[in-house]
Amino acid sequence: MSLDKNLLSKLAVGDKHGEDSPYFDGWKAYDNNPFHPEHNPQGVIQMGLAENQLCSDLIKDWIKANPHASICTAEGIDGFSDIAVFQDYHGLKQFRQAIAAFMERARGGRVRFEEERVVMSGGATGANETLMFCLADRGDAFLVPTPYYAAFDRDLSWRTGVRIIPVECNSSNNFQVTKQALESAYLNAQETGIKIKGLILANPSNPLGTSLGRETLQTLMDFINDKQIHLVCDEIYAATVFAEPGFISVAEMIQEMDHVNRDLIHIVYSLSKDMGLPGFRVGVVYSYNDAVVTCARRMSSFGLVSSQTQSFLAAMLSDQSFVDNFLKEVSKRVAKRHLIFTEGLKEMGVSCLRSNAGLFVLMDLRQMLRDQTFESEMALWRIIIDKVKINISPGSSFHCSEPGWFRVCFANMDEDTLQTALQRMKSFVLRHRENKKKRKSFQENLKLSFSSKMYDEHVRSPRLLSPHSPLVRT
Amino acid sequence: MDLLSRKATCNSHGQDSSYFLGWEEYEKNPYDVVKNPHGIIQMGLAENQLCFDILESWLIQNPDAASFKRDGQSIFRELALFQDYHGLSYFKNALADFMSENRQNRVSFDSNNLVLTAGATSANETLMFCLANPGDAFLLPTPYYPGFDRDLKWRTGVEIVPIQCSSSNGFRITELALEEAYEQAKKLNLNVKGILITNPSNPLGTTTTQTELNILFEFISKNKNIHLVSDEIYSGTAFSSSEFISVMEILKNNHLENTDVFNRVHIVYSLSKDLGLPGFRVGAIYSNDKDVISAATKMSSFGLVSSQTQYLLSSLLSDKKFTKKYLRENQSRLKNRQRMLVTGLEAIGIGCLKSNAGLFCWVDMRHLLSSKTFEAEMELWKKIVYEVKLNISPGSSCHCEEPGWFRVCFANMSEETLKLALKRLKNFVDNGILTRSCQVGQSLKSSRKKTTMTTVSNWVFRLSFHDRDAEER
Numbered sequence: 001m002s003l004d005k006n007l008l009s010k011l012a013v014g015d016k017h018g019e020d021s022p023y024f025d026g027w028k029a030y031d032n033n034p035f036h037p038e039h040n041p042q043g044v045i046q047m048g049l050a051e052n053q054l055c056s057d058l059i060k061d062w063i064k065a066n067p068h069a070s071i072c073t074a075e076g077i078d079g080f081s082d083i084a085v086f087q088d089y090h091g092l093k094q095f096r097q098a099i100a101a102f103m104e105r106a107r108g109g110r111v112r113f114e115e116e117r118v119v120m121s122g123g124a125t126g127a128n129e130t131l132m133f134c135l136a137d138r139g140d141a142f143l144v145p146t147p148y149y150a151a152f153d154r155d156l157s158w159r160t161g162v163r164i165i166p167v168e169c170n171s172s173n174n175f176q177v178t179k180q181a182l183e184s185a186y187l188n189a190q191e192t193g194i195k196i197k198g199l200i201l202a203n204p205s206n207p208l209g210t211s212l213g214r215e216t217l218q219t220l221m222d223f224i225n226d227k228q229i230h231l232v233c234d235e236i237y238a239a240t241v242f243a244e245p246g247f248i249s250v251a252e253m254i255q256e257m258d259h260v261n262r263d264l265i266h267i268v269y270s271l272s273k274d275m276g277l278p279g280f281r282v283g284v285v286y287s288y289n290d291a292v293v294t295c296a297r298r299m300s301s302f303g304l305v306s307s308q309t310q311s312f313l314a315a316m317l318s319d320q321s322f323v324d325n326f327l328k329e330v331s332k333r334v335a336k337r338h339l340i341f342t343e344g345l346k347e348m349g350v351s352c353l354r355s356n357a358g359l360f361v362l363m364d365l366r367q368m369l370r371d372q373t374f375e376s377e378m379a380l381w382r383i384i385i386d387k388v389k390i391n392i393s394p395g396s397s398f399h400c401s402e403p404g405w406f407r408v409c410f411a412n413m414d415e416d417t418l419q420t421a422l423q424r425m426k427s428f429v430l431r432h433r434e435n436k437k438k439r440k441s442f443q444e445n446l447k448l449s450f451s452s453k454m455y456d457e458h459v460r461s462p463r464l465l466s467p468h469s470p471l472v473r474t
Numbered sequence: 475m476d477l478l479s480r481k482a483t484c485n486s487h488g489q490d491s492s493y494f495l496g497w498e499e500y501e502k503n504p505y506d507v508v509k510n511p512h513g514i515i516q517m518g519l520a521e522n523q524l525c526f527d528i529l530e531s532w533l534i535q536n537p538d539a540a541s542f543k544r545d546g547q548s549i550f551r552e553l554a555l556f557q558d559y560h561g562l563s564y565f566k567n568a569l570a571d572f573m574s575e576n577r578q579n580r581v582s583f584d585s586n587n588l589v590l591t592a593g594a595t596s597a598n599e600t601l602m603f604c605l606a607n608p609g610d611a612f613l614l615p616t617p618y619y620p621g622f623d624r625d626l627k628w629r630t631g632v633e634i635v636p637i638q639c640s641s642s643n644g645f646r647i648t649e650l651a652l653e654e655a656y657e658q659a660k661k662l663n664l665n666v667k668g669i670l671i672t673n674p675s676n677p678l679g680t681t682t683t684q685t686e687l688n689i690l691f692e693f694i695s696k697n698k699n700i701h702l703v704s705d706e707i708y709s710g711t712a713f714s715s716s717e718f719i720s721v722m723e724i725l726k727n728n729h730l731e732n733t734d735v736f737n738r739v740h741i742v743y744s745l746s747k748d749l750g751l752p753g754f755r756v757g758a759i760y761s762n763d764k765d766v767i768s769a770a771t772k773m774s775s776f777g778l779v780s781s782q783t784q785y786l787l788s789s790l791l792s793d794k795k796f797t798k799k800y801l802r803e804n805q806s807r808l809k810n811r812q813r814m815l816v817t818g819l820e821a822i823g824i825g826c827l828k829s830n831a832g833l834f835c836w837v838d839m840r841h842l843l844s845s846k847t848f849e850a851e852m853e854l855w856k857k858i859v860y861e862v863k864l865n866i867s868p869g870s871s872c873h874c875e876e877p878g879w880f881r882v883c884f885a886n887m888s889e890e891t892l893k894l895a896l897k898r899l900k901n902f903v904d905n906g907i908l909t910r911s912c913q914v915g916q917s918l919k920s921s922r923k924k925t926t927m928t929t930v931s932n933w934v935f936r937l938s939f940h941d942r943d944a945e946e947r
Contacts, residue, residue, distance in 0.1 A: 073537060
């Protein structure tokens, strides 16, 4: 028996949680038939999940060597009761210090973070939502460059009522956000009476896998400062940067750009990607605005980090030699995976957006679309899931303005599985090319065997090819 | 230009209330038996610190649970990556069983109807987001937990309309009070979406009676668009399990499984009070309505329970020997501690509401007020915080309708500290009487006469209270 829908809130019965989007459909296909090298070698390979599984061995080794870090071992039990009752929303001081230090090391020590500004949240998911609650009222809007992380729709808008105004970016300049695009989006919003409270973006970007260059960052900061609106930088992929121009954090830019109002600058961070610990739910709101720190801290009551986890991480992240080695390895291992995967794709003539960070690449399959429409993108995606048995994420789920781009993750599996995925892609790509050639030559032969009059009459008429012909279906 | 949201600049987070101010004073000058013996004793924090020894000994005997191991094998990676908002199934199963055990298995809980959240704080807020729209209202019996103003209202835009309960009948919910609250909401043009009770009650320390539950269930049977949320976070603190009646039991005993009422009753739970683990942020929503479960599950993304913690607790709660022993010991120790506070207060001429649960007593200090006003309550509270150096919670911070009641916690300190707190309070009351007696013209300087004087003062004091009372009536 289920309730009359009017008995629940609009939030509960609506679909603004966004989980009906195709981004999640692929997950469902994977859940129903997950790949396993021995138990289910024909299953769907999960390449839609941006997880970092490359460095867990380093953490495991540290845990073994440091039993005192757990409050539940014989070595650490003395701390148990104090930690178990600790629910102060300021968080454990050692934890905040360790997080601030980790964030500094991940930026090469080029910036300083104050531990009093480190505010906890339920993962970056919680951090992003909290910042929206702090910075905007229901009906206000934030600008977000496309393509953007699919779950922003839920995290930024769902319960907050804040609107997302997309700022379109195009492949013509590798999806870089331009001043013109920002100004244009801002103006349009103003004209329709929408109040823009800020700009939010991920740097490094998900799904692009690129980090922002100095010039672009300057443009962004000048833009928000000019309009006196907020800038939220989700730097969750900071440590995954492996090539030029390296990672330039907004924290660094603030140091250089004195004229920018610091009250407008906020950083979101998390250990889910850089450290591969999404299960531990460690999110951080770091704001240069005192009032936002206070408000976000109060709101953190709704998503504090388990004190058991805080205590463990405080110990691990205070170990500077561990941290420095870890950060070095993350970057190295991500680079290696990136190379294997992009080279593998290149060999079969598939290119990706040039990237220097992230746990994924944005694959360019525009050539494989029947036509440059999102319907074709969806059709191609369905084939890749159902026939090629790889779950990848279609660009439309990231609000990409152009069809044909797909985000493919490469860090959430072992190398053998990655090779299997490449094999499957290769077979599919070659087959697709063959079919395309056949289709083209069939059409050309058709052209030659008819007299020009009949060609005019018949070829242009859709009745020539039976609608049920396998050549019509992509 | 308004740089921040209204939520950021208003104060409906409620943290300017005295409940939190008392905490602040404590933070500045915290009691420590060695380092700061004259500091403020924290009696405003409803924590359960009585059974850590049992927890700690279990942990030492079960090293795998804490070190990311199962049967000696490392499952670190599995846990580190686990962020599924459905939660670890073996943890939810263990939690559902624990909840049943807490109710002496008179009812059983299905883990598929459980949603894990970051503490009861998050569970309550999430339920509001699921059941009510901004501007809707929930009815709450007063006095209630001060944190509800933040948890239920702040970011959700939901309003609270009080069901006024009074000391005349032990603060029980009456049909009349409920109807009046409902009418009041209508007058304020608020759409009532539900009733929320805390059972056992904070701050009263009493379990909700069968009579009260009957009133509530009749009300929601009649008004088919109203939900009942029962925050049963203190369920394991009932001194006797048989005295605690969960809303789940009413559903079962009244055979409501196939009625629409079944889908409109929801429970909030947490391990913060029963197990004394508030730092671990383990909360849960339990509902028989699949749409509520579905929406709440999605919302739990904003506050999931750390997988590291889920794993540890799944091992702990699956150990039935442990849970049986723990529940029994916990109840017994809490009961003894409460007894200590109650008798200690009685000896000073201070009464409490008769309680059978919780980590605190609802203390009657009306006779110590200079007048029957909330100003006088604040005056008394400030004296107790700054002069007696005890942080207790004034009834006004719990939205009590009558001045003079205070919530005093007893389970977050050692026995010695509790004794010291009682001693300080006794000195204060005695001196207070001495001062009053001076005003009446008696000289009380000799310390030899002190004991006799105390007895006399008690008599004098009681007399004057009654006089005052009569005058005001």
